[in-house]
Structure formats: C-alpha cells, structure tokens
Amino acid sequence: MNDTQSGPETGATELVVEDLRVAIGGTEILHGVSFSLEAGERLGIIGGSGSGKTMTALAIAGLLPREATVSGSVRANGRELLGLTDRELAAIRGDRIGMVFQEPKTALSPFRRLGVQMTEALALHYHLGRDQRREAALRLARQVGLRDPERIVRAYPHEVSGGQRQRAAIAAAISASPGLLLADEPTTALDVTVQRGILELFTEITDRDECSLVCITHDIAVVNQVAERVLVFADGQIVEQGSVREILERPAHAVTQALIAAAGGEAA
Numbered sequence: 001m002n003d004t005q006s007g008p009e010t011g012a013t014e015l016v017v018e019d020l021r022v023a024i025g026g027t028e029i030l031h032g033v034s035f036s037l038e039a040g041e042r043l044g045i046i047g048g049s050g051s052g053k054t055m056t057a058l059a060i061a062g063l064l065p066r067e068a069t070v071s072g073s074v075r076a077n078g079r080e081l082l083g084l085t086d087r088e089l090a091a092i093r094g095d096r097i098g099m100v101f102q103e104p105k106t107a108l109s110p111f112r113r114l115g116v117q118m119t120e121a122l123a124l125h126y127h128l129g130r131d132q133r134r135e136a137a138l139r140l141a142r143q144v145g146l147r148d149p150e151r152i153v154r155a156y157p158h159e160v161s162g163g164q165r166q167r168a169a170i171a172a173a174i175s176a177s178p179g180l181l182l183a184d185e186p187t188t189a190l191d192v193t194v195q196r197g198i199l200e201l202f203t204e205i206t207d208r209d210e211c212s213l214v215c216i217t218h219d220i221a222v223v224n225q226v227a228e229r230v231l232v233f234a235d236g237q238i239v240e241q242g243s244v245r246e247i248l249e250r251p252a253h254a255v256t257q258a259l260i261a262a263a264g265g266e267a268a
C-alpha cells in the first residue's frame with residue numbers, strides 16, 4: 001500500500017470507489033456508487049443534468065460542500081481518502097490529483113500571470129527560485145501545446161483565448177505530475193475544433209505522463225474521443241457501464257440512448 005506521508009508517490013493512480021453515498025440536508029444525492037479505474041485508464045462519466053456526476057468528482061477530490069455527509073469508500077492506490085483531514089486532502093489534491101473544470105476563468109485568478117498560476121502546485125511542493133519557476137512555466141506551456149510560451153506565461157487570463165486558458169489550466173493541473181486527472185466538462189465552453197485539440201491533449205498527457213483520467217461530460221462525443229470506458233449516471237446512480245464501443249453500439253438504458261440521440265445519433 002502506498003502512503004503519501006513516506007515520500008513522493010509517482011505513476012498513474014488506481015482508484016476504487018465503493019458504495020459512495022452523499023447526502024445534503026437529509027436528501028441523499030448519490031445512492032451507492034461503485035466503480036474502479038485501473039492505473040492509466042481513461043474513464044468517461046456521462047449523464048444528464050443533476051445526475052450526480054459532479055458530486056462524484058467532488059467526493060473523490062474531497063471537495064464536497066461542508067454540509068454534505070458522505071459514506072462508503074474512495075481508495076487511491078489503496079489509500080482511503082474519505083475521512084482524511086482538510087490538510088491531508090489539500091496535499092493530495094496539489095500533488096496526486098489534478099483538476100480541470102469547465103470554465104478556466106473560474107479556476108484561474110484574473111489578476112495573476114498565467115505562468116505563476118501554472119506553477120502554483122509546484123512552488124508549494126518544491127522550493128523554486130524565480131528563474132526555476134519561470135523555466136518550469138515555459139516547460140509546462142510547451143507540454144500543453146501552448147504556442148508562443150514566452151508571451152503566454154507573462155499574460156493574464158483575459159489576454160488569451162478560451163482554448164489557451166484551458167491549456168494553461170491543464171498545465172496547472174499537471175504541474176506536480178498527478179497520478180489522476182479529474183476533468184469536469186473541460187471542453188463544454190469551447191468550440192468544436194478547440195475542443196478536439198484539448199481532448200487530444202488529455203490523451204497525450206495520460207499516455208506520456210502515466211496518469212489516469214476521469215472525464216465528466218454530458219456529451220457522448222467527448223467520451224468517444226477521450227475515454228476507453230464509460231459510466232452512465234442517472235438520478236445519483238450508475239445505470240450502465242462498459243467500454244465506449246460497447247455502449248455506443250448497444251446502449252441498453254434509455255438514458256444512454258437519449259444521450260446518443262442528443263449527439264445526433266453518431267458520436268464520432
């Protein structure tokens with residue numbers, strides 16, 4: 001079993017979620033969610049609005065609202081994450097779990113240069129001098145395919161395009177070489193061409209950096225581009241799961257069929 005206390009952990013994360021239940025204000029929102037993710041696997045989570053996708057991601061990251069009660073088990077490389085202190089969870093989030101959200105504007109501060117924000121987690125974990133931090137920012141910018149990295153690392157979020165902002169947010173998420181990337185609707189705010197580039201980047205990162213991926217989306221076309229396996233959520237439960245191919249070819253549940261129909265019947 002790995003223990004993040006005993007030194008830096010590397011490599012892709014294996015995740016096991018068992019009977020995860022989340023309630024807020026006495027109302028159960030997640031009704032016993034169980035799934036696992038092999039190290040290095042790319043998993044899609046799909047479902048309609050309010051089906052519990054985001055709650056699942058927040059539970060894994062230890063970011064549920066204070067008033068939520070949670071039970072079950074979330075183990076990353078054998079280590080139980082439910083019940084850890086805020087401090088322990090913050091360390092894991094900075095180091096082992098990278099997160100990417102729909103709108104990088106909310107993840108990035110408008111007042112700080114992108115290079116500084118991209119290297120935040122790194123700077124927290126290692127004592128980086130000014131020049132080292134700048135070098136790290138440039139390296140990360142190149143890794144996420146940002147053209148003109150010299151300009152981008154000095155720019156503020158509003159000075160670059162939506163796609164570039166999302167690439168910068170991804171750079172921030174992978175800066176400390178996490179074993180797991182959790183992406184919640186990472187391309188919803190982007191047009192289709194930019195979306196494709198971002199999804200290719202996720203595939204590249206997971207292959208190159210030995211990292212697992214959980215990608216949450218309402219769009220089955222996104223799952224088809226980025227994931228190997230998919231969980232379908234409805235009403236706080238997993239209603240269907242399988243390889244993306246199986247699910248696309250033979251969707252068994254009405255919710256899955258509706259999601260495929262919403263993507264125009266073909267998800268490629």
Ligand SMILES: Nc1ncnc2c1ncn2[C@@H]1O[C@H](COP(=O)(O)OP(=O)(O)OP(=O)(O)O)[C@@H](O)[C@H]1O
Pocket residue numbers: 024029047048049050051052053054055056065218
């Ligand atoms: N802070 C909260 N307090 C109470 N209920 C909440 C809270 N946040 C979310 N919920 C409820 O939990 C359920 C699941 O929400 P969740 O955000 O996980 O859905 P989702 O599948 O991510 O949907 P979307 O695609 O719209 O983001 C919804 O019924 C929602 O109304």
